[in-house]
Amino acid sequence: MSTTANSSRKPRASSQARIAAILAAARALLAENGAAGLSIYAVAERAEMPPSSVYHFFPSVPALLQALTADVHAAFRACLAAPVEHAALRCWRDLSRIVEERMLAVYAADAAARQLILASHGLAEVTLADRQHDVQLGDSMRALFDRHFHLPELPEDIEVFSLAMELGDRVYALSVQRHGHIEPRLAEEGMRVFDAYLALYLPPFLPKRQSAR
Secondary structure (H helix, E strand, O other): OOOOOOOOOOOOOHHHHHHHHHHHHHHHHHHHHHHHOOOOHHHHHOOOHHHHHHHHHOOOHHHHHHHHHHHHHHHHHHHHHHOHHHHHHHHHHHHHHHHHHHHHHHHHHHHHHHHHHHHOOOOOHHHHHHHHHHHHHHHHHHHHHHHOOOOOOOOOOOOOOHHHHHHHHHHHHHEEEHHHEEEEHHHHHHHHHHHHHOOOOOOOOOOOOOOOO
């Protein structure tokens, strides 16, 4: 979890508790009203602490949102770290569906995640943080696929798995903008987009490893 940008030491327990309360309040407000309605004073009121306490850890709303974005991506990393039954995989698309369904479950359960990653908020700092996290997620996803399948040589100048995720998210974002959540029909379309982009680089019958690495 991020705190302020210039803090590298782990905060004390009392500070950690206040940071957790601030982020919980910000998450609740974000889920209720979106990023446009978020302010330091509203967060302080919801967290039942003075605004100065919020400013101490998060000097701006973008700093708050960047910390929440890191939390959301931690949930996505957990999706990639969760065990996958190797024997049940017939082809790489089976693994692709498992990963996407897990990430869709994060979005379905977390309105704040939908607001941060998929809604139109126009905050460049948050968009940049999301893209940086996407690159890390793409590296983790590539490692997961490599654990179960023999990957072909992939381009070094393009983050194939990161781009696949971003393209799928564009479809999910369309659903959130129209309906406030990810409709099943557009969830399926997003997964198809994800697979279609990966299929530009992964052959239909990617050799499966005898056992997971």
